[in-house]
Amino acid sequence: MENKDTQRAPVSQKPHSVDKPADTTTIGGTISIEINNEKHTVPLGTTILDACKMTGIHVPTLCHHDDLCIAGVCRVCMVEVEGMRTLQASCAFPITSPIKIHTSTPMVRKARRHVIDLMLSEHHGECYSCVRNNNCELQSLANEYGVDKYTFGHVEKSRFEIDNSSFSVIRDMDKCVLCKRCVRTCIDLQEVGVLESVDRGDKTHISTFMEKDLADVICINCGQCINRCPTGALHANDPSDDIWNAIDDPKKHVVIQTAPSPRAAIGEEFGLEAGHSMTQELNTALRRIGFNAVFDTNFTADLTIIEEGTELIIRLFKALVEKDETVALPQFTSCSPGWVKYLEHYYPEYVDNLSSAKSPQQMFGALIKTFYAEKAGIDPKDMISVAVMPCSAKKFECNRPEMADSGYQDVDYGLTTRELAKMIKEAGINLPEMPKTHFDNPFGDASGAGLIFGATGGVMEAAIRTIVEFVLGKKAEDVFEKANVIPVRGFEGVKYYEIPLGDQFGPVPALIQHLVPNWDWLAGATLKVAVAHGTANAKKIMEDIKAGGKFSECHFIEFMACPGGCLGGGGQPIPTNEEIRKKRAQAIYAEDESLELRKSHDNPHVVKLYEEYLTEGPCGHLSHKLLHTHYTKRGKYIA
Amino acid sequence: MDENKIARDGAVIFSEYTRGEVIKKVVELNRDDILFELKESKLKGRGGAGFPTSTKWMLTAAAKADNKYVICNADEGEPGTFKDRVLLLEYPELVFDGMVIGGYTVGAKYGIVYLRGEYEYMLKSLQDYLEAMRNENLLGKNICGKEGFDFDIEIRLGSGAYVCGEETALIESLEGARGEARNRPPYPVNTGFMGRPTSVNNVETFASVVHIVTKGGQWFKQHGTDKSTGSKLFSVSGDCANPGVYELPWGTTINELLDKVGAVNTKAVQVGGASGVCLSKDQFERQLAYEDAGTGGSIMIFNESRDMVHVLKNFMEFFVEESCGQCTPCRIGNVKLLEGVEMIEKGEYTFRYINQLKELGATMQVASKCGLGQSSPNSFISILENFKEEIFNNGNGGTNGK
Numbered sequence A: 001m002e003n004k005d006t007q008r009a010p011v012s013q014k015p016h017s018v019d020k021p022a023d024t025t026t027i028g029g030t031i032s033i034e035i036n037n038e039k040h041t042v043p044l045g046t047t048i049l050d051a052c053k054m055t056g057i058h059v060p061t062l063c064h065h066d067d068l069c070i071a072g073v074c075r076v077c078m079v080e081v082e083g084m085r086t087l088q089a090s091c092a093f094p095i096t097s098p099i100k101i102h103t104s105t106p107m108v109r110k111a112r113r114h115v116i117d118l119m120l121s122e123h124h125g126e127c128y129s130c131v132r133n134n135n136c137e138l139q140s141l142a143n144e145y146g147v148d149k150y151t152f153g154h155v156e157k158s159r160f161e162i163d164n165s166s167f168s169v170i171r172d173m174d175k176c177v178l179c180k181r182c183v184r185t186c187i188d189l190q191e192v193g194v195l196e197s198v199d200r201g202d203k204t205h206i207s208t209f210m211e212k213d214l215a216d217v218i219c220i221n222c223g224q225c226i227n228r229c230p231t232g233a234l235h236a237n238d239p240s241d242d243i244w245n246a247i248d249d250p251k252k253h254v255v256i257q258t259a260p261s262p263r264a265a266i267g268e269e270f271g272l273e274a275g276h277s278m279t280q281e282l283n284t285a286l287r288r289i290g291f292n293a294v295f296d297t298n299f300t301a302d303l304t305i306i307e308e309g310t311e312l313i314i315r316l317f318k319a320l321v322e323k324d325e326t327v328a329l330p331q332f333t334s335c336s337p338g339w340v341k342y343l344e345h346y347y348p349e350y351v352d353n354l355s356s357a358k359s360p361q362q363m364f365g366a367l368i369k370t371f372y373a374e375k376a377g378i379d380p381k382d383m384i385s386v387a388v389m390p391c392s393a394k395k396f397e398c399n400r401p402e403m404a405d406s407g408y409q410d411v412d413y414g415l416t417t418r419e420l421a422k423m424i425k426e427a428g429i430n431l432p433e434m435p436k437t438h439f440d441n442p443f444g445d446a447s448g449a450g451l452i453f454g455a456t457g458g459v460m461e462a463a464i465r466t467i468v469e470f471v472l473g474k475k476a477e478d479v480f481e482k483a484n485v486i487p488v489r490g491f492e493g494v495k496y497y498e499i500p501l502g503d504q505f506g507p508v509p510a511l512i513q514h515l516v517p518n519w520d521w522l523a524g525a526t527l528k529v530a531v532a533h534g535t536a537n538a539k540k541i542m543e544d545i546k547a548g549g550k551f552s553e554c555h556f557i558e559f560m561a562c563p564g565g566c567l568g569g570g571g572q573p574i575p576t577n578e579e580i581r582k583k584r585a586q587a588i589y590a591e592d593e594s595l596e597l598r599k600s601h602d603n604p605h606v607v608k609l610y611e612e613y614l615t616e617g618p619c620g621h622l623s624h625k626l627l628h629t630h631y632t633k634r635g636k637y638i639a
Numbered sequence B: 001m002d003e004n005k006i007a008r009d010g011a012v013i014f015s016e017y018t019r020g021e022v023i024k025k026v027v028e029l030n031r032d033d034i035l036f037e038l039k040e041s042k043l044k045g046r047g048g049a050g051f052p053t054s055t056k057w058m059l060t061a062a063a064k065a066d067n068k069y070v071i072c073n074a075d076e077g078e079p080g081t082f083k084d085r086v087l088l089l090e091y092p093e094l095v096f097d098g099m100v101i102g103g104y105t106v107g108a109k110y111g112i113v114y115l116r117g118e119y120e121y122m123l124k125s126l127q128d129y130l131e132a133m134r135n136e137n138l139l140g141k142n143i144c145g146k147e148g149f150d151f152d153i154e155i156r157l158g159s160g161a162y163v164c165g166e167e168t169a170l171i172e173s174l175e176g177a178r179g180e181a182r183n184r185p186p187y188p189v190n191t192g193f194m195g196r197p198t199s200v201n202n203v204e205t206f207a208s209v210v211h212i213v214t215k216g217g218q219w220f221k222q223h224g225t226d227k228s229t230g231s232k233l234f235s236v237s238g239d240c241a242n243p244g245v246y247e248l249p250w251g252t253t254i255n256e257l258l259d260k261v262g263a264v265n266t267k268a269v270q271v272g273g274a275s276g277v278c279l280s281k282d283q284f285e286r287q288l289a290y291e292d293a294g295t296g297g298s299i300m301i302f303n304e305s306r307d308m309v310h311v312l313k314n315f316m317e318f319f320v321e322e323s324c325g326q327c328t329p330c331r332i333g334n335v336k337l338l339e340g341v342e343m344i345e346k347g348e349y350t351f352r353y354i355n356q357l358k359e360l361g362a363t364m365q366v367a368s369k370c371g372l373g374q375s376s377p378n379s380f381i382s383i384l385e386n387f388k389e390e391i392f393n394n395g396n397g398g399t400n401g402k
């Protein structure tokens, strides 16, 4: 029997559930029911909603979301169950007896229409001036039920002030229908817990701890709440107007970098099925919009692997050989700004474990306004640097005060996939029809290793490909079939993997040869790594480390704040669910496999950068200045 | 009627009983005997919903779990109800002994009293009472020498919201969450407090059980009607000479009750509190019984001087505020009904719209997540129906009848 976790605040929204048989093929594992007078057999404990889906019957929903625990609050999914006086919320009704269900009786239809009418009566907002116009579940419901007037009136006055305090998430509670998806996302999917419903009756609303602004609570900016909000009540802080202004200003040199995940998902905004990569079409579209240079964030993902890998080797040497007890291990990845902020709030005592390497976005930002500016002969003050990211937390990250190592704000704007799609549409471009073009030099195209950063486990896989080749002196392909490190792939919440390095190792390449005086200590060692995606899973690992469990023995752990990794980021196209995320992951892995260049250290442009500019090599002086950073112990209470 | 406004001439609840009597009897019985007696008595829950107590206990007893709970619902939040307070203050032996029987029957080791926040003043004396029971081995380990019969009771204070009287919201509140009703199934009898099988019963239900087990289901059944057995405590308030708590057999007619409490010129009787229905004169021959006019015990009397729109407005304001706010039909529906009442008050309404609101009320009755939203339209629908002459012919001009 599942017990509700009442230990954490705010208390979990997960309801107690009915016991389901583990094996539905055993006697009593299934149950016979009737839906609209047709007989069906479903596994015991299936919800009426799922049973209807299995049998091809559409039942409208609003508060239900595949990623989230059951709420049963909007009541739009009601159906009639014979013998029961009241209608039943199909999303919240587990079938445990042979019931007869009717999904479209006059009473059901009238009740659904009433529920929709009621929600509309309190929904203050105009569809045509809303970010979610044409992608709003409330709007779709109204359409589905043929609502052509406000039966029960319509609010005329705004009731809530818009909270635009956050760099990442804007809350417009006038548009909220109180489905509590955001609450369930924040509390139970992410286990952050800054959103809660407060007050009672007609005053009920979604708010934060002590009704503070979002910027003043421990929101990690992951934007997962945005992705699951059915309406425009939550949306990202959109910089596209400023970006248009920069593009339209002839004195500005506007540069854009694109992360791996947006290209795997942006097609969805143009009506394509999930899982179509638009990498090179996107390059063309960006140039047509008017960006002066289009770069691939995967380039700095490759660079991250070199810097972060180097850092790991140095840490391991200090800890294992020099027995330096001040060295923090395991080393944690730091490319997910949502994760970084989560750690800063919840586990501030572990900030030293975070790799000091900046995220690929921020590495790029620092290089664009230094290395690239020099090369191109452009004054960095006339440059505007934009980053297309799958992520809302990247907006916060680029505004961190320490992210100005070029002498200017390194990245001026973080733009989400959704916002970019909007700009492309506004420019009159149909993305899927664009001809394919490459990225611009001097950074050129990047490796598949950088590309798979977009999926959970990708950073780890990229790192493993490089480490194996650096340390074992073997081809990654000889160790892993097609260099695919399958054990760190997939959507399992927490993955653990051990790589025995064996006695045969070296020669270590010149790039890192000088880092440590000798390499013998690696002989016979086993590299232990782990991967977590979604902060709820990250929390599991962190608690294990705190308790001295097996994860505390790891050397390197990849953490991503969002479920599925960046491809499920808070700036990605809506809707999201596991199936969509899987398709995006497939697109990313397929593209990786189609590339010649699949290892970060093989990227000729990276090699060249170290030869020409970062001449002291990885973790050298200039690297440290431009490519590394530090973190803040924030804690859970913000004054 | 005595100085505490209690008419103690009742034949069932207020009949003779001394603390511990039934517990000593119970330890000699097995749980099936008790369940049989309860079934025989046809006792239905006194908290309002009227669910057969024997069934609830049987289901809880049958559920398999390491822990089970018996919860006494002493939230008494229904406007116009104060009979549970009387039982707790003056007849705690009935309530607590009833909980012990409950624990014995369903196999629970813990009992929790969810006490209305406003009743905090009685907390100390109730705790002292429990301590005295422990000293007499009526609570604690091996109760009355019965090996393995362990049961103890804890009192927890409620959080002040009306909805917390709803059994699943009550459990949520006990678990430290917001007082919001749960989805059903799973039902508390299988998955209740801390996910364990739990029987939630009203204060008066426990008191009735004590008499049934002591005196027998047959004896109990002699009172009341065929379908509504035994007697009931009524909290009578409003326009009458002797408001207070009365024990009356089920089946008493409204007229009989009005006589008894000294009500004259009565225009309307609200049966069942704010969530109940409002009856007009022509219905005063109706019986107080589950099969006719059922109630958790609240009777509010309104005489000819009362304005029914005003009465209704009070009820609707109550629900607008007290809805837990999680489900759409109740949270917004009640606001719309209240707006409708205000339109009537101002005379700015159309019949068409009022009829739409009545339909909305009917939807709320079947679409709301819990009993609050399912019953909040009762007063709206019944008052507009039973008092339509008064309400729609109020002579204020307006757009009446458009």
Ligand SMILES: Cc1cc2nc3c(=O)[nH]c(=O)nc-3n(C[C@H](O)[C@H](O)[C@H](O)COP(=O)(O)O)c2cc1C
Residues within 6 Å of the ligand: B044, B045, B046, B047, B048, B049, B050, B051, B053, B073, B074, B075, B076, B077, B078, B162, B163, B164, B165, B166, B167, B168, B200, B201, B202, B203, B205, B370, B371, B372
């Ligand atoms: C809004 C609401 C408030 C309720 N308040 C109470 C209450 O104060 N006391 C009570 O005993 N039952 C209350 N109930 C009924 C309980 O949900 C539950 O049915 C009852 O405690 C079961 O006990 P019984 O079977 O002994 O009647 C309330 C129900 C609703 C929907």
Ligand code: SF4
Residues within 6 Å of the ligand: A169, A185, A186, A190, A192, A193, A194, A195, A218, A219, A220, A221, A222, A223, A224, A225, A226
């Ligand atoms: S952005 Fe993430 S942390 Fe912030 S409120 Fe939304 S779900 Fe919670």
Ligand code: SF4
Residues within 6 Å of the ligand: A175, A176, A177, A178, A179, A180, A181, A182, A183, A206, A225, A228, A229, A230, A231, A233, A234
């Ligand atoms: S903000 Fe959005 S997700 Fe959250 S409750 Fe409101 S409508 Fe639902």
Ligand code: SF4
Residues within 6 Å of the ligand: B163, B180, B181, B322, B323, B324, B325, B326, B327, B328, B330, B331, B368, B369, B370, B371, B372, B373, B374
């Ligand atoms: S019916 Fe009212 S009180 Fe009950 S769950 Fe819905 S909003 Fe809450």
Ligand code: FES
Residues within 6 Å of the ligand: A060, A061, A062, A063, A064, A071, A072, A073, A074, A075, A076, A077, A078, A089, A090, A091, A092
């Ligand atoms: S979708 Fe089922 S109640 Fe909201």
